[in-house]
Structures are given as C-alpha cells and as structure tokens.
Amino acid sequence: MTMFIGNVLLCLVTTIVCYYICLKFYLKYKKGWLNPLYTASFLLILLILVCPIQVDSYKEGSTIFNYLLQFAVVTLAVPLYKQWSFLKKNYKKIFIGVICGTSLGVITVLGMSQIFHLQEQLLASLIPRSVTLPIALTVSSGLGGLSSTTVLFVVISALISLTIGPKLLNKLGIRSKSAKGLAMGTSAQMLGATRSLVWGEEEGAMGSIAMTISALFLSVLVPVFSYFT
Numbered sequence: 001m002t003m004f005i006g007n008v009l010l011c012l013v014t015t016i017v018c019y020y021i022c023l024k025f026y027l028k029y030k031k032g033w034l035n036p037l038y039t040a041s042f043l044l045i046l047l048i049l050v051c052p053i054q055v056d057s058y059k060e061g062s063t064i065f066n067y068l069l070q071f072a073v074v075t076l077a078v079p080l081y082k083q084w085s086f087l088k089k090n091y092k093k094i095f096i097g098v099i100c101g102t103s104l105g106v107i108t109v110l111g112m113s114q115i116f117h118l119q120e121q122l123l124a125s126l127i128p129r130s131v132t133l134p135i136a137l138t139v140s141s142g143l144g145g146l147s148s149t150t151v152l153f154v155v156i157s158a159l160i161s162l163t164i165g166p167k168l169l170n171k172l173g174i175r176s177k178s179a180k181g182l183a184m185g186t187s188a189q190m191l192g193a194t195r196s197l198v199w200g201e202e203e204g205a206m207g208s209i210a211m212t213i214s215a216l217f218l219s220v221l222v223p224v225f226s227y228f229t
Helices: 002-029 036-050 055-061 063-082 084-089 091-116 120-130 133-143 147-171 177-199 201-228
Strands: none
Touching: 002 036, 002 055, 002 063, 036 055, 036 147, 055 063, 063 084, 063 133, 063 201, 084 091, 084 201, 091 120, 091 177, 091 201, 120 133, 120 147, 120 177, 120 201, 133 147, 133 201, 147 177, 177 201
C-alpha cells in the first residue's frame, strides 16, 4: 500500500512539473505547436524512455488523472450557461453546423474502417477522436476501445485542426465570425475554442459552444448508433 501511494505521488508530481515547465515555455513564446498538452506529453515520454521508469508503473500511478477527467465532463455545462443568450439567438446555425461537422467526422472514420479493414477495437478508439478528451474517453470505453489510442488520436486531430484550420478558413474565403468559431470548436475542441477567442468575442463564444455541443451530441449519437447496429 505504501509503495502504491509513493508511486502515485511520484507520477503525480512528475506529470505536474512537466506540464508546468511546458506551460511556462508556451506562455513565453506564444507558439501553437508549444501547447503544453503536446509538449508535456513528449517530455513525459522522453523521461520514461531515459529514466528507469516502467510504463505500467506510470500508468498505474497516474490513474488519478483519469478520475479527474470524469469530473471535468461536468464543466462542459459552463460554456453553455455563460453563452445561453447567444445560443438562443443563433441556435439554428449552431446546431446545424455542429451536428454536420461531428457527423462527418464519424462517417469519415467509418469509411476509413471499410477501406482499410480496421479492427473493431481500433475503430472504437477512433470514432470519438474529434470531441473533447473527457467525452472521447467515455465514449471509447463504452464502445470497447483503447483509452491510450483514443488520447493519441484526439491530440493528433486537435493539433492538425489547430495548425491547418485557420489557414484553410482564410483560403476558402470564410469571413463569418460564427462559422469560423463553429469550425474551430468542432474540429479542435478546447484548443480550437481558445484559438477562436483570439479572433474575437463572437468567435470565442461560438467555439466554446461548438466544443460542448459536439461532445454532448456524440455521446448520445454513438450509443444509439451502436444499439441499432
């Protein structure tokens, strides 16, 4: 028991320190690719490879973060509450945009699974890749997916959307503040919503609303789809 508690504390402190260091770099240089979500992950991987740390030991010691993610799901109601008046005024385009974007993401994964003959477990891990991590892990677990694979693809999906999204919107000539916020919030989750806030208040509001609604929509869509299939 004492060894387990020591392992948990060691993993907890190591993870927090890595995140803090990467956060300081991000705040100093303000570069999207330095986002601590990614750089802290790479730093932890490097430490595990260099130091005599067993992957299973770290996984066991860091389970506390999985429980914290479950509580984080509740906080998704906060953006909806804060932007409730804005949501009521623009509910049609918000719901149409988010539902179409989220559904297209699921359809794309299903299409890839048919083309590349993906295993069911990998498919279950990939389906929720386009929503915020707490919901993605819950959906993946319910479908029988691997949480580690889901985390990897959620991070990759958000990074690609964050990097390519703004440039793609400019090239397509999309100037609508609502459309830009919805696109980034639906595709890049929290990172997209944060990026949208840089553009302006309306874009940020749309981004946070899109992130929340896409997560809630997928958490309902996937179980219903699984039931009928």
